[in-house]
Amino acid sequence: MTSDLQSPDQIRSWTTAVRVPLLPEAAMLTCAVAAFYAFPYDLALITRFLVMILFVLSLDLVLGYAGIATLGHAALYGTGAYAAGLFAVHVSGDPLTGLAVGAIAGAVLAFVSGLLLMRSHGLTLLMLSIAVTLICQEIANQARDLTGGADGLRGIRMEPVLGMFKFDFIGRTGYWYALAVVVVCYAVLKIVTLSPLGLSVRGIKDSAARMVAIGSPVYWRLVTVYTIGGAIAGVAGALAAQVTQLVSLEVYAFNLSAEALIMLILGGTGRLYGAVIGVLIFMTVHHVAAAVDPFNWLFIIGALILGVVFFVPSGVLGIPKAISDLFRRRDNARS
Amino acid sequence: MSLLLNIAVDGIAYGMILFMISVGLSVTMGLMRVINLAHGAFALVGGAVAHTLILRWGLGYYVAVPLAIAVTIGSAFLSERLLFRRIYRLGELQQVLSTIGITFMVIAAVNKLLGSSLLSIPLPASLQHSLDLGFRVLPAHRLVVILAGIAVTIGLVLTLDRSRFGTRLRASVDNRNIASSLGINTDRIYAATFCLGAGLAALGGILGSELLPVDAYYPLRYMVLFLIVVSVGGMGSITGSFAAALALGVLETASRYLIPDAGTIVFFALVMALLAFRPAGLLGKA
Numbered sequence: 001m002t003s004d005l006q007s008p009d010q011i012r013s014w015t016t017a018v019r020v021p022l023l024p025e026a027a028m029l030t031c032a033v034a035a036f037y038a039f040p041y042d043l044a045l046i047t048r049f050l051v052m053i054l055f056v057l058s059l060d061l062v063l064g065y066a067g068i069a070t071l072g073h074a075a076l077y078g079t080g081a082y083a084a085g086l087f088a089v090h091v092s093g094d095p096l097t098g099l100a101v102g103a104i105a106g107a108v109l110a111f112v113s114g115l116l117l118m119r120s121h122g123l124t125l126l127m128l129s130i131a132v133t134l135i136c137q138e139i140a141n142q143a144r145d146l147t148g149g150a151d152g153l154r155g156i157r158m159e160p161v162l163g164m165f166k167f168d169f170i171g172r173t174g175y176w177y178a179l180a181v182v183v184v185c186y187a188v189l190k191i192v193t194l195s196p197l198g199l200s201v202r203g204i205k206d207s208a209a210r211m212v213a214i215g216s217p218v219y220w221r222l223v224t225v226y227t228i229g230g231a232i233a234g235v236a237g238a239l240a241a242q243v244t245q246l247v248s249l250e251v252y253a254f255n256l257s258a259e260a261l262i263m264l265i266l267g268g269t270g271r272l273y274g275a276v277i278g279v280l281i282f283m284t285v286h287h288v289a290a291a292v293d294p295f296n297w298l299f300i301i302g303a304l305i306l307g308v309v310f311f312v313p314s315g316v317l318g319i320p321k322a323i324s325d326l327f328r329r330r331d332n333a334r335s
Numbered sequence: 336m337s338l339l340l341n342i343a344v345d346g347i348a349y350g351m352i353l354f355m356i357s358v359g360l361s362v363t364m365g366l367m368r369v370i371n372l373a374h375g376a377f378a379l380v381g382g383a384v385a386h387t388l389i390l391r392w393g394l395g396y397y398v399a400v401p402l403a404i405a406v407t408i409g410s411a412f413l414s415e416r417l418l419f420r421r422i423y424r425l426g427e428l429q430q431v432l433s434t435i436g437i438t439f440m441v442i443a444a445v446n447k448l449l450g451s452s453l454l455s456i457p458l459p460a461s462l463q464h465s466l467d468l469g470f471r472v473l474p475a476h477r478l479v480v481i482l483a484g485i486a487v488t489i490g491l492v493l494t495l496d497r498s499r500f501g502t503r504l505r506a507s508v509d510n511r512n513i514a515s516s517l518g519i520n521t522d523r524i525y526a527a528t529f530c531l532g533a534g535l536a537a538l539g540g541i542l543g544s545e546l547l548p549v550d551a552y553y554p555l556r557y558m559v560l561f562l563i564v565v566s567v568g569g570m571g572s573i574t575g576s577f578a579a580a581l582a583l584g585v586l587e588t589a590s591r592y593l594i595p596d597a598g599t600i601v602f603f604a605l606v607m608a609l610l611a612f613r614p615a616g617l618l619g620k621a
Contacts, residue, residue, distance in 0.1 A: 063428075069427060069428055069431075071431070116607065116611050119611070119614070120610065120611075120614045122427065123364070123370060123562075123565075123566055123570065124566055124610050124614040124615070126370075126431070126562075127562055127563060127566040127606075127610060128607055128610055128611075130559050130562070131559075131563075131603045131606055131607045131610075132607070134559065134599070134603050135599075135600055135603045135604065135607075138599040138600045138603070139600060142596055142597065142600070254555070254558075254559065255555070258435050261428075261431070261432060262432060262435070262436075265428070265429075265432055296443050296446075296447060297443075298439045298440075298442055298443040298446070299439065299440050299443030299444065299447075301436075301439055302435075302436040302437065302438070302439030302440035302443065303436070303440060304436075305432055305433065305435065305436030305439070306418075306433055306436045306437065306440075308432075309425065309429050309432050309433040309436065310421060310433070313425070313429060
């Protein structure tokens with residue numbers, strides 16, 4: 001390694017070169033479109049990736065930006081899924097209205113539970129958020145006549161999107177539909193995170209006491225962000241219900257909350273595209289490991305989590321910064 | 336009347352099991368400030384080893400159980416050295432994640448070695464008969480569980496409040512730097528505490544296998560239950576954990592007997608209500 005490679009100016013120009021506005025977004029969209037043509041037989045799987053990306057994006061808003069450590073994000077996702085599923089079975093099969101219903105259901109649950117959750121933090125918050133999920137799961141399990149209980153909610157029939165695009169057997173429409181929903185929600189999240197609300201919850205994450213001191217209504221800001229996160233998670237659940245045309249008790253599984261958290265940390269919190277990368281890595285490892293050895297994929301996932309936490313605590317996206325910090329430190333030491 | 340007695344006996348036995356498994360968690364979380372979601376994995380390891388020793392190797396119950404607890408403590412010691420020692424220093428979320436990762440790995444390992452079926456731990460003949468207490472006939476096993484729970488409580492309170500080890504542990508937790516400059520080997524104190532908690536979890540896992548059946552997914556399935564005991568009782572408070580475990584054990588048993596349909600909902604709603612009013616738990620200080 002030559003010395004001029006390590007000069008701070010070089011590194012600065014390298015990092016600024018990367019900061020073209022919306023470059024990560026453009027790259028991701030290109031990849032998403034390319035994936036459609038590259039894997040024409042795995043569209044159902046890639047659509048699941050998209051649903052998961054949306055779910056983890058909403059967790060990134062709640063946890064990565066606002067610092068609300070929750071292990072109960074599946075409650076919002078599952079409620080959106082059941083709301084959209086029940087709406088499709090009993091009222092109308094229109095997909096977009098169904099998404100709105102899912103979003104409203106997720107937001108309402110997030111608002112109501114948020115009134116309680118945002119008063120606590122640390123272990124109590126973790127416990128309360130898990131308790132909310134378990135109560136939802138038990139209600140869905142007990143209301144067998146309505147939700148189908150452990151058998152799952154069936155009979156979801158979707159009408160064509162916008163009355164034009166029919167859901168086909170191999171999932172082409174489903175893919176484009178999911179991609180469009182994710183892109184719209186991503187844009188919404190981008191706006192929210194850049195808005196005064198987004199900036200103030202970042203401040204709350206760094207120091208809630210300081211934000212109280214400068215007159216920010218901390219509690220209501222957190223409830224608002226949690227409600228928005230709930231709406232997006234509800235959309236993710238609704239999307240899953242519509243695309244797979246099945247809702248089961250699995251949507252409230254603790255594993256779902258935990259895995260979403262893992263994916264988020266894997267990609268790096270507080271950066272929307274980090275959520276996307278985390279989902280891609282986790283789901284790919286999961287898929288490949290499960291295909292190779294259906295029993296031991298859990299072991300590989302566990303090892304992956306430990307590796308991330310110990311070696312790249314700021315996520316995969318933190319690797320370049322960790323390396324450049326390393327060079328910078330050496331440089332300082334020398335001068 | 337007999338219904339109430341049933342609820343009381345089953346509930347107290349259930350509570351004692353919950354207490355034995357989660358008190359170690361309460362100690363590690365409250366005193367060492369580690370959110371250890373992998374705690375149930377030690378109960379699983381204890382149960383799995385006991386199952387292997389009794390059913391595959393043909394050892395007697397009274398030999399196998401202490402041996403299984405010893406193996407669990409050994410594995411806790413190793414994992415503390417290799418993994419948990421690094422985890423103490425991490426942030427809250429990183430602790431949650433890494434301990435979930437460890438849980439996943441333990442589940443996968445047990446699944447690979449012993450399969451995903453139920454790992455039964457057959458009781459010896461001496462514990463299978465029933466005891467006539469005059470007013471009621473009790474399975475001897477329930478009585479053993481309750482007595483073991485009481486013994487563990489007394490032992491722990493004495494250890495932490497009265498013994499030299501307890502004094503050193505409390506000192507290390509309050510201020511690690513000063514404790515170590517006074518000549519206390521804080522690393523060793525932490526490791527010993529961790530092993531003690533793991534050993535108790537193994538004991539609870541084995542004794543409780545009638546009520547909380549052991550299989551590979553044990554740590555994930557009951558993780559929430561153990562965490563609830565700790566958060567309701569208040570972290571680091573042994574008496575709090577004891578009260579919470581008993582109350583939750585009786586409450587859950589009662590709601591299962593009396594309102595089987597809505598039992599779980601009532602249970603979690605009550606837990607939420609309690610945590611909303613007392614975020615630090617029943618006897619927590621924070």
